Amino acid sequence: MMELQTLVEKLKLDYLSDSLDTLCEQASKKDLGYREFLHTALSSEWAGRHQKGLESRLKQARLPWVKSLEQFDYSFQPSVDKKVMRELSGLGFIERAENVVLLGPPGVGKTHLAIALAVKAAEAGHRIMFLSLEKLMTTLKKAQQENRLERQMQLLVYPKLLVLDEIGYLPMNREEASLFFRLVTRRYEKASTILTSNKSFSDWGEIFGDQVIATAILDRLLHHATTVNIKGESYRLKEKRKAGLINSKK
Structure with missing residues (x-):
């Protein structure tokens, strides 16, 4: 069976790959169920992709500064x-x-x-x-x-x-x-x-x-x-x- 880390890398889940060990350790401490762990893992990947996309869109926008x-x-x-x-x-x-x-x-x-x-x-x-x-x-x-x-x-x-x-x-x-x-x-x-x-x-x-x-x-x-x-x-x-x-x- 393929190693988990290898599988994550082949699926190009880059952000999950970087935080996988930490997430597994936290899941163990919190005694998370399979569904909860999967949700946490995929949320980590999505958050990373979203942040990268946001940074890319802001860079392309040519804003003189960022204000909220x-x-x-x-x-x-x-x-x-x-x-x-x-x-x-x-x-x-x-x-x-x-x-x-x-x-x-x-x-x-x-x-x-x-x-x-x-x-x-x-x-x-x-x-x-x-x-x-x-x-x-x-x-x-x-x-x-x-x-x-x-x-x-x-x-x-x-x-x-x-x-x-x-x-x-x-x-x-x-x-x-x-x-x-x-x-x-x-x-x-x-x-x-x-x-x-x-x-x-x-x-x-x-x-x-x-x-x-x-x-x-x-x-x-x-x-x-x-x-x-x-x-x-x-x-x-x-x-x-x-x-x-x-x-x-x-």
């Missing part, structure tokens, strides 16, 4: 509805291929919330990607110049969740607005997008340099979407004020 919803300071930004964020964290919006738009001035936590939802999605097994608008435009224009725009579009449509950060910080020319519109159209009702912007929707014509394109983009983005408006002071200004670098509010 639990780390968000709702007391400093009471305009953020906890109930709405709790519903979004359930990830039903991803299953329905809906979008999330986070609006507010710089420094109020838009990117934190976007990343936190992306991390939740990665934990649930979804492919995610994070790009600033500047990086997105650079990537698409380079692909267009090198005649591989279609391939690049496919790569950007593939993730179940795409986070586009800092919409509105830099204006777009007509070519850039057209590329952005093509991406939004490709993902429409197929996959979810989270956008953060410092501009209200009424100013998006100014961002895209064309009111017609802006309206077409908003029509597709907002057809199935949750909008979160954040009003409040910048976290960065708060920290500077605490450090005495700027005057306190009067």
